[in-house]
Structures are given as structure tokens and as C-alpha cells.
Amino acid sequence: MSTTTRRHFIQNSAILALGAHSWSAQTKLRRQNSLLLVGTMTAAPSTSRGIYAYDFDAATGELKQIGLAAETESPTFLAVSPAETAVYSVNEVRQFHDHPTGSISGFSLNRKIAAMTPVNQVTSMGGGPTHIAMDKTGRCVFVANYGGGSVASFLVDRDGNLSEAVSFFQYTADTAKHERRPHAHRVTVSPDNRFLLVNDLGLDVIHIYRLDAATAKLTPHDPPLWRASPGYGPRALQFHPNGKWVYCVNELKPTVNLLGWDSSQGTLTTLQDVSLVPEGYQGKAAPADIVFDKSTRFAYVASRLDDFMATFAVSPETGRLTFLEKTTCGGQRPRHLTLDPSGRWLLVANQDSNNIAVFARSEKTGHLAETGKSLPLDRPMCLIFI
Numbered sequence: 001m002s003t004t005t006r007r008h009f010i011q012n013s014a015i016l017a018l019g020a021h022s023w024s025a026q027t028k029l030r031r032q033n034s035l036l037l038v039g040t041m042t043a044a045p046s047t048s049r050g051i052y053a054y055d056f057d058a059a060t061g062e063l064k065q066i067g068l069a070a071e072t073e074s075p076t077f078l079a080v081s082p083a084e085t086a087v088y089s090v091n092e093v094r095q096f097h098d099h100p101t102g103s104i105s106g107f108s109l110n111r112k113i114a115a116m117t118p119v120n121q122v123t124s125m126g127g128g129p130t131h132i133a134m135d136k137t138g139r140c141v142f143v144a145n146y147g148g149g150s151v152a153s154f155l156v157d158r159d160g161n162l163s164e165a166v167s168f169f170q171y172t173a174d175t176a177k178h179e180r181r182p183h184a185h186r187v188t189v190s191p192d193n194r195f196l197l198v199n200d201l202g203l204d205v206i207h208i209y210r211l212d213a214a215t216a217k218l219t220p221h222d223p224p225l226w227r228a229s230p231g232y233g234p235r236a237l238q239f240h241p242n243g244k245w246v247y248c249v250n251e252l253k254p255t256v257n258l259l260g261w262d263s264s265q266g267t268l269t270t271l272q273d274v275s276l277v278p279e280g281y282q283g284k285a286a287p288a289d290i291v292f293d294k295s296t297r298f299a300y301v302a303s304r305l306d307d308f309m310a311t312f313a314v315s316p317e318t319g320r321l322t323f324l325e326k327t328t329c330g331g332q333r334p335r336h337l338t339l340d341p342s343g344r345w346l347l348v349a350n351q352d353s354n355n356i357a358v359f360a361r362s363e364k365t366g367h368l369a370e371t372g373k374s375l376p377l378d379r380p381m382c383l384i385f386i
Contacts, residue, residue, distance in 0.1 A: 033057050034341050035114055038349065038356065039075040039089060039382035046379040051075050051089065051107075053114045054356075054375075056385070058342040061358050063375050070116040072105050076381040077131050081138040084111055084386055086160045088141050090129035091121070102129040104143055104154070106162050111386050119160045125168050126150040126184075133187045140216040142187040142196055149182030151198045151207070155216040167218040169207070171200060179203050185235050185251075191243040195221065195266050201233045201251055208266055226268035228257065236289045240296060245271075245319035247290055249301060254285035256301060256312075258319055274321045276303055276310050289336055294343050298324075298366035302334035302348060309334070309348070311366050327368050330357025338383040349380035356380050 034056040040048035053069040056062070075089035087107045096103040106119040126148020133142050134156075141154040141162060150170045155163040171182035183202035189211070190197065196218055198207040205225040209218040228234045233252030239261070240246065246268065248257040258272035277285050284305040292299050292314065299312040299321060307329050312321040329337075331350025339346050339361070346359045346368060358373035 035111055035386040036063070036340075036347070037069060037078055037080075037087065037384045037386065038377065038380050039078045039384075040377065041076055041092070041351070041379035041381055042072075042074045043093075048378040048380075051078065051087070051116065052377065053116075056340055056345075056347075058340055058344060061345050061360060061371055061373055063347070063356065063358060063373065065375065065377075066114055069114060070105075070107055070118065072118075073103075075105070078382050078384045079132045079134045079141065080109070080384055080386065081134060082136060083138060085109055086119075086138070086156075087116060087384075088132055088134065088162070090124065090132045090143060092128055092130060094127055094147070096123050099123060101126055101148065102145065104129060104132060104141065104162060106156070106160055108160055109386075120162055122154065122162045122164060124148075125152040125165050126170075130184075131186050133189060135189045135211065135213055135216075136193040137213050140189075140211065140213055142189070144184035144187045144198060146183050146185055146201075149184060149200075149202060151184050151187060151196075151218075153196070153211075153216045153218050163216075166216040167209075169209075169218070169220075171203060171207075173203065186237050188237045188239070190261070190263065190266075191239055192263055194263070197237060197246075197268075199234045199237050199248070201235050204228045204230055204232055204234065206234055206237070206248065206268060208268070210266070221266050223267060226259070226270075229253070229273075232257075235287065238290050238292065240292075240314075240319055247299065247321075249287045249290050251286050251288070254287050254303060256287070256290065256299075256321060258321060271318075272320050274312070274323070276301060288334055291337055291339055291346075293339060293361070293363070293366070295363075300337060300339075300346060300368070302329055302337045304333045304335070304351075307332050307334065307350075309337070309346075309368065311368060313366065324366060325368075327359075328370065330359065330370065330374060331355045335381045336383050338385060341385055347383055349383050351379055351381060354378050354380070356383070 126145025128147025130146035173179040186199035232250040235251040236249040331353035333352035
């Protein structure tokens with residue numbers, strides 16, 4: 001498969017690099033605030049051009065755009081290296097170098113001046129890559145190809161270059177079980193860096209692999225998967241800091257599963273099934289993602305189609321979720337959400353209303369309050385604080 005070399009990638013981005021220096025120098029004095037990177041969808045009719053940088057003031061909740069940090073096609077999800085010196089993005093496109101596949105791109109990052117420099121770009125090995133993640137060493141990158149129904153792993157060298165795929169797994173539906181088409185939607189590394197979990201929204205499973213962090217090689221685990229209830233569509237995954245509990249957000253059946261994780265055996269066990277909508281609810285709901293506050297006392301889930309956020313209390317003893325309130329998402333089709341480093345603010349990327357909404361958060365009660373702060377941006381898809 002085709003690869004874009006470092007030299008070719010940087011030559012193609014020469015104009016971008018010149019532009020980056022012009023705005024990064026102006027923002028150097030504001031780096032006492034938090035830096036937010038936003039991945040976008042660039043396909044028409046969107047006018048976005050790639051990854052944007054924002055300055056966030058935790059004292060006021062003010063979000064100000066610095067500029068275009070990297071011009072690249074549809075970087076709809078981002079991953080930052082543990083040292084925060086590199087950024088990797090999916091390119092959610094249908095074709096790369098005349099092949100029916102998406103791609104992933106690597107950039108070096110100077111966080112002090114919010115400058116990104118292209119490194120290289122490689123095929124994602126499947127269509128519509130939708131999620132990307134790094135391991136704890138910063139040497140391994142993983143991508144979930146939603147359209148292609150596959151997962152691939154890559155090794156990062158000392159200069160930040162992505163290798164060709166080290167491991168690749170193509171999923172197929174079992175027609176005897178009336179399964180839908182495979183749609184890999186999330187790649188998640190276990191807290192001990194020994195396993196990779198892959199949410200397959202189409203097959204209603206989470207695939208489990210053993211990870212060799214020295215080589216980025218993936219090996220199917222035994223047992224190879226956890227199976228969700230039929231028709232649930234497991235989309236997103238988040239580990240609890242204790243490493244014993246995992247939260248799975250299901251898109252097709254608007255629920256959250258609390259799962260027990262046995263790190264010694266590499267197995268998942270269902271502990272709780274929580275609905276995001278009341279019994280008999282006739283509206284549409286499509287949960288997108290889940291985040292926790294720093295103390296893991298509260299969880300927030302964004303849901304598309306009916307455009308709301310659900311707030312839950314998290315039991316410190318059992319990990320079980322208790323519903324607290326339902327609030328607006330500040331726009332339409334919330335694709336991603338995150339808390340700022342201070343924990344006082346929650347930000348939501350609303351894909352269809354083309355805005356990033358900011359909510360004030362009570363650290364004591366978990367309550368979210370509208371601030372009226374909303375920044376326009378075409379097709380925001382991913383929010384990553386540095």
C-alpha cells in the first residue's frame with residue numbers, strides 16, 4: 001500500500017508551515033492557558049481545513065481560536081503522545097493514493113507556541129478510519145476503520161514516523177447469526193498496556209488482542225472478544241482509573257454497560273446495563289461518547305439525534321452509574337465532549353450546528369450550567385486538551 005514519505009509530506013505542507021509560524025509567534029504569551037486542539041470534517045460543504053488550535057482560559061471559560069494548526073483532510077479524531085510532543089490523526093477519507101482506504105497522519109508538536117509540523121502519512125488499511133489511539137509508551141498507534149470494518153497497528157520510530165501496518169485484522173459478519181456488517185469504531189489500550197480492545201459497532205462485540213509494545217504487534221486473545229446484547233452497537237469505551245471497571249457506550253440501543261475487567265485474564269464481564277432514555281421513549285437517541293471528572297465521581301454522556309447530555313453519579317465502591325440529570329448539548333449532533341484540565345468546564349463539539357459549546361460544571365454536585373459561550377467552527381469532531 002502507498003505511503004507518503006516525510007520529505008513529500010513536508011513539501012506538500014510548506015505553505016501551511018509558513019502560516020503556522022505567523023500565528024504561533026503571536027500566541028506564545030498566552031500559553032499560561034490551556035491549549036485545545038480540534039479535529040474537523042473537511043469534506044464539502046464544510047469549510048474547515050484540518051486541525052485548529054484554541055486558547056482556553058479556565059478562569060473565565062473563554063475559548064479563542066488561535067488558527068489552523070495543521071491542514072489535513074478530515075482529521076476527525078486525534079491522539080497525542082504521552083510526552084505531548086506528537087499528534088496523530090485519522091484522515092476519514094474514502095481514497096488514499098488511488099486505493100479505497102483512509103489514512104493516518106503524524107505531526108510533531110511544539111505546545112509552547114502551538115505549532116504543528118507534518119511528519120508522515122500512511123494508509124489506515126481500511127475505509128473511513130474513525131478513531132485513533134496510542135499506547136502508554138508512545139511507540140504504538142492503533143486505528144479503527146469504521147467503513148472498512150477493520151483494525152490496524154503501527155510502530156512509531158524515534159523521529160515520530162509511522163511505519164506501515166504491523167498488524168491488520170479484517171472483520172466479517174457471521175450470516176448464520178444474522179450479524180450486521182462489521183464497523184470498528186474505537187481502539188482502547190488497557191491500563192497495563194498489555195491489551196488492545198476494539199469496539200465493533202456492527203458485530204456487537206469488543207475484540208480483545210494481546211499487545212507487544214516493543215513491536216506494535218497484536219495477537220488475538222483467548223477468549224477473543226466480549227459480546228454485547230444483540231443490536232446494542234458498542235461504540236465508545238472508557239476505563240475507570242482503578243483499571244477494574246470499563247464503561248461501554250452503545251449507540252444503537254441507547255445504553256451504557258459497566259463492565260468488569262480482569263487484567264490477569266484479559267476478560268470483560270457485564271456488571272450493569274443503564275438506559276439513557278426512559279422506558280417507552282419514542283424519540284431517537286444515538287449516544288456518542290463518555291467522559292469522567294478527575295475524581296471519577298461523575299460521568300457525562302453525549303447523545304446525538306435528540307441532542308442531550310446525561311449526567312451520572314459514579315459509585316466509588318461498585319462503579320455503578322446513577323442517573324442525575326439530562327441537559328442540552330448546546331447545539332446539534334454532539335460528536336465529542338471533554339473536560340478542561342481544571343475540571344470546571346465541559347466542552348462539546350456539535351457537528352451539525354457547527355459550534356463548540358462551553359458549560360460550567362459544579363465539582364461538588366456534577367451539575368452542568370449553560371454559559372452562553374459558543375464558538376463557531378464547521379464540523380467540529382474531536383476535542384483534545386494539551
